[in-house]
Amino acid sequence: MREIRVVTPDGHVWYVRRRWAARPTPLGPLLAADAARRERARQARRRKRTPDDYPLGVDAGREAWDGESWGLSIVGALVGVVALPLLWLIVVLLAVAPIVFFPAWGAWLSHHPREVAAALAALLAAVAVTLAGRPWLVEAEPMALNKPGRAWRVTGWRRAGRCVREVAASIREGRLDAQPRDAVPVE
Numbered sequence: 001m002r003e004i005r006v007v008t009p010d011g012h013v014w015y016v017r018r019r020w021a022a023r024p025t026p027l028g029p030l031l032a033a034d035a036a037r038r039e040r041a042r043q044a045r046r047r048k049r050t051p052d053d054y055p056l057g058v059d060a061g062r063e064a065w066d067g068e069s070w071g072l073s074i075v076g077a078l079v080g081v082v083a084l085p086l087l088w089l090i091v092v093l094l095a096v097a098p099i100v101f102f103p104a105w106g107a108w109l110s111h112h113p114r115e116v117a118a119a120l121a122a123l124l125a126a127v128a129v130t131l132a133g134r135p136w137l138v139e140a141e142p143m144a145l146n147k148p149g150r151a152w153r154v155t156g157w158r159r160a161g162r163c164v165r166e167v168a169a170s171i172r173e174g175r176l177d178a179q180p181r182d183a184v185p186v187e
Helices: 028-046 067-101 103-111 113-132 157-172
Strands: 004-007 013-020 135-142 150-155
Touching (some): 004 157, 013 157, 103 113, 135 157
């Protein structure tokens, strides 16, 4: 789920998103400074070309279709037209090449579909367990620099998505004191 842009009834713009909560590690102090620098850069990119005084209305913070925006759209179209088919071709070749170049693998795969399905199921289960039990942070951040944001800690990917939707709905209604289910406020 990407970041959700929400406008309050009085015209203030908020961004609500979820992200993985940091788990304590021995390298935590070393990595914290780098993570803080990346976060400041992300916020600066998002707030680029936006004034700090609000309310300005529903269109506050949206870019006009100037030359730079068109350039980015053209780059995006080229990536979609050229890079995605090329990536698809690479994936197909990586899937088909072992079977073509090593016929014994193809014969084994065709004679053991249950083992292949079990291996894929185990891989999917590992990914699901990783995402389901992972702690997430749901953050609601105003676009104006002079207002504090809010954050909640949630366990589980689906619960975090539900929490994002609940927080966005309450902000859209003008209630900034949201308390979503299964979420613990972060100070």
